[in-house]
């Protein structure tokens with residue numbers, strides 16, 4: 272019983288994961304609910320295929336050691352697949368970034384422990400780089416009480432990611448405060464951040480790290496930021512007023528139809544060329560501050576690499592049982608095993624140093640990643 276099952280393998284991201292798994296010498300069983308798509312894909316890759324919906328999947332994966340679920344939105348697929356994994360005694364991995372999915376699977380940790388399996392959601396771009404950065408910062412500043420993470424990417428999103436985001440429309444934003452999840456308005460805070468290629472305006476987003484970084488580090492106050500063009504930031508603010516409309520089924524159906532009609536998945540050229548900048552900052556009550564950064568490949572290229580890497584480690588029996596986050600399972604340096612990833616650290620700053628200046632006060636848009644002058648200013652958009 273050493274089989275790796277890839278569920279949702281013929282979606283955009285699932286296909287990248289399946290190709291990467293085969294390239295790395297694994298022999299995955301591809302499973303999905305569309306017989307034609309899954310058998311065609313398996314024939315192309317020279318691997319096995321099985322047809323199963325979430326209702327029937329437990330009967331089709333009883334030889335699985337590890338299931339890697341790439342079928343999203345995970346708010347719909349994670350729990351049925353976890354049930355199946357508990358039934359057959361297989362480890363469960365997925366590429367979700369959905370806060371509520373992490374929180375729900377975390378509550379099932381004791382069951383997984385009893386069954387001797389691992390629940391390891393979030394092995395894609397959200398959350399492997401940021402979770403590893405969070406763990407790294409917590410090691411650098413063990414007394415940290417506040418953690419801010421951020422991501423600066425100019426790439427487009429897959430149609431499946433857009434549809435998953437539409438599912439969450441109307442829920443607004445989220446942060447962690449005093450150890451508790453707190454709902455905040457969409458685009459709640461704006462902050463100038465030096466991601467390592469000059470200052471950028473970033474806003475808070477409800478990313479999975481609000482759940483996972485707390486599990487990994489225990490730091491009780493967590494915010495996650497991302498850069499967007501000004502027009503998108505304004506749309507996020509507008510969402511607050513449109514929330515009652517956006518969370519209705521008809522509005523979500525309409526938006527998903529628009530995605531099908533007008534959106535495109537990122538091309539192979541886009542995936543090959545992109546660099547993503549990830550930033551993290553931990554601060555303590557007495558004003559100490561540490562900053563570290565990552566440069567990574569494209570979001571979807573990294574997702575394929577990190578998901579297969581985590582699957583390999585799980586197949587090798589390296590993963591502790593129960594609910595785990597990527598960095599709590601494999602340590603902060605897991606991300607450095609992904610080809611093309613670099614990490615840089617700034618020196619520890621004592622209380623007050625650099626605080627309170629705005630980015631534009633620095634007068635140099637190309638501030639070096641290793642400089643100590645990572646001054647920041649935050650604005651609450653309430």
Ligand SMILES: NC(=O)c1ccc[n+]([C@@H]2O[C@H](COP(=O)([O-])OP(=O)(O)OC[C@H]3O[C@@H](n4cnc5c(N)ncnc54)[C@H](OP(=O)(O)O)[C@@H]3O)[C@@H](O)[C@H]2O)c1
Pocket residue numbers: 279280281282283284285303304305324325341342343344345347348366367368393395396397398429430431432433435436570571574
């Ligand atoms: N965390 C990260 O960094 C990260 C990175 C990439 C993607 N993602 C997430 O991964 C998910 C997939 O993205 P994508 O771009 O690959 O989307 P996609 O191209 O639309 O593929 C989705 C796949 O999931 C399957 N699926 C969806 N709902 C299902 C259900 N109820 N039962 C069985 N199969 C189901 C689809 O099969 P059918 O065609 O049969 O419906 C398809 O194979 C999204 O939720 C996205 O947000 C996360």
